[in-house]
Amino acid sequence: MSPRLRWRKFVSGFMLAMTGVCALVAVSVLFFILGYLVYHGGTSINWSFFTKLPTPVGETGGGMANAIVGSAKLLLAASLLGVPIGFLGAIYLAEFSGSKVAFVVRYAADLLNGVPSIVIGIFAYSLVVLPFKHFSTLAGGFALGLMMVPITLRSTEEFLLAVPRALREAAMALGASKWKTIVTVIVPAAYRGILTAVLLAFARVAGETAPLLFTAFGNRYWSPGWNQPTASLPVMIFTYAVAPYEDWHRQAWAAGLVLLGLILVINIVARAILARGIAVPRA
Amino acid sequence: MHASVRPAVSLNITPSQTGAIGREPIAALPMRMNISELNFFYGPKQVLFDIGMGVAASKVTALIGPSGCGKSTLLRTLNRMHETVRNARLKGEILLDGQSILAQDVTQLRRRVGMVFQRPNPFPKSIFENVAYGLRINGSKLPISEAVEKSLRHAALWDEVKDHLQKSAYELSGGQQQRLCIARALAVEPEVLLLDEPCSALDPISTAKIEELLVQLKDLCTIVTVTHNMQQAARISDFTAFLLTGQLIEFSPTPQLFTTPGDARTEAYITGRFG
Numbered sequence: 001m002s003p004r005l006r007w008r009k010f011v012s013g014f015m016l017a018m019t020g021v022c023a024l025v026a027v028s029v030l031f032f033i034l035g036y037l038v039y040h041g042g043t044s045i046n047w048s049f050f051t052k053l054p055t056p057v058g059e060t061g062g063g064m065a066n067a068i069v070g071s072a073k074l075l076l077a078a079s080l081l082g083v084p085i086g087f088l089g090a091i092y093l094a095e096f097s098g099s100k101v102a103f104v105v106r107y108a109a110d111l112l113n114g115v116p117s118i119v120i121g122i123f124a125y126s127l128v129v130l131p132f133k134h135f136s137t138l139a140g141g142f143a144l145g146l147m148m149v150p151i152t153l154r155s156t157e158e159f160l161l162a163v164p165r166a167l168r169e170a171a172m173a174l175g176a177s178k179w180k181t182i183v184t185v186i187v188p189a190a191y192r193g194i195l196t197a198v199l200l201a202f203a204r205v206a207g208e209t210a211p212l213l214f215t216a217f218g219n220r221y222w223s224p225g226w227n228q229p230t231a232s233l234p235v236m237i238f239t240y241a242v243a244p245y246e247d248w249h250r251q252a253w254a255a256g257l258v259l260l261g262l263i264l265v266i267n268i269v270a271r272a273i274l275a276r277g278i279a280v281p282r283a
Numbered sequence: 284m285h286a287s288v289r290p291a292v293s294l295n296i297t298p299s300q301t302g303a304i305g306r307e308p309i310a311a312l313p314m315r316m317n318i319s320e321l322n323f324f325y326g327p328k329q330v331l332f333d334i335g336m337g338v339a340a341s342k343v344t345a346l347i348g349p350s351g352c353g354k355s356t357l358l359r360t361l362n363r364m365h366e367t368v369r370n371a372r373l374k375g376e377i378l379l380d381g382q383s384i385l386a387q388d389v390t391q392l393r394r395r396v397g398m399v400f401q402r403p404n405p406f407p408k409s410i411f412e413n414v415a416y417g418l419r420i421n422g423s424k425l426p427i428s429e430a431v432e433k434s435l436r437h438a439a440l441w442d443e444v445k446d447h448l449q450k451s452a453y454e455l456s457g458g459q460q461q462r463l464c465i466a467r468a469l470a471v472e473p474e475v476l477l478l479d480e481p482c483s484a485l486d487p488i489s490t491a492k493i494e495e496l497l498v499q500l501k502d503l504c505t506i507v508t509v510t511h512n513m514q515q516a517a518r519i520s521d522f523t524a525f526l527l528t529g530q531l532i533e534f535s536p537t538p539q540l541f542t543t544p545g546d547a548r549t550e551a552y553i554t555g556r557f558g
Contacts, residue, residue: 173362174393278407
């Protein structure tokens, strides 16, 4: 083997190993976080964590039932606001708008995506909390929903544009109007990507804390309806993690584990839904 | 004959008059479509010049010519698919059964003038739903499963797929997919079927099947097909139009165009001197 060839084989082997190591690092971060959460919070997870309210300071035990329900309500409100706006906006961008309008909207969406979440929180505070004069689930959902709009919009648009032109033409050549083509062919062909995008947006805002500090605030008790301050898992984690009590720290870890677990479950369910139906093969 | 020397055709032309566009054998036939003084532009660029020709009912008309001659563009004007392209502009008249297609509702027109594309483009749906699509979106009152079976039989695909109609259309071979697309187009019972190089992505055996099919389909509808394969045009068509750089150079009965072409450029093309 000539030295030149040996050198090339070495470089090839080294680079291959590096790509593998980097892929491993990317995956292991998730497993490291999961393991860390289980190690610190696993012991605090029991039935009462899911069913009981937080206990007063000094008393051990209790749970975060109100925060789990609160987070679910906040995310429901956020999705009801953010997903339709992002989705329909993306349809307008991908199918109807001229290139100049699309450029402006895309640019604005990217900027909105880059706005720090705490600024979104202040915005929601002045727009929803101040006029109603109190914190509420709706205000928190509004803030999180705003954050979902640009992520949903941009990625939905990408997936709509990726639907092959041949499919649009096939539908239109059969006498489908533009709307029918969109509803019966383009969106069904792109729905896997769209659902993935929505899930990403959902997971992203599920862990947001800053926008909720000014909007949903927090609550030691149940929050009936939509118009009261509410507890949420991220804010609970924040509050409990910075408190000086050992028991609260363990509960904060447990809350982190529950939050991650819930997102994981939603992801797995969505993947199972995605696995059904017929995908457009790559060209 | 040259498009440029063709006598001007009035816009309120009737099918019986338009036979004069072709030669004697065409003159005797009823026309399904008539194209007159058709000019077509993509932005500032003109790609079709003063095209005039008829499409005889229940016959196969082939459009041939070298790449970029405008044959696909001409085909796509016949069901106004050109309107899906920005900056496309059309001047002239195209009649379907004596009525201007430009004045019609475009979705209605495309129901009557179906289209099959160069590459098979089935929807990401089952075989059954692909064929049923046109019926569903047009709110057809026909019993759908019977119509699907009928169309698949017409497209000579029924025997191959009857036992797995619920399978993905993408599980079929390329040739089967193209016949599925033909079945899908036939399901809405179009009067005219346009095919844009339907065999160019297929192997010779699949191509032979589709050619055979097109000849049989003449009884069902009028066929216009684009091809850059001259042998194919000779095998399957009754009339052939030869286009070159956006001009209609010659339009004749197929045997005549291939044996005694009336224009030196046609002869040069069909004998393989260019293109």
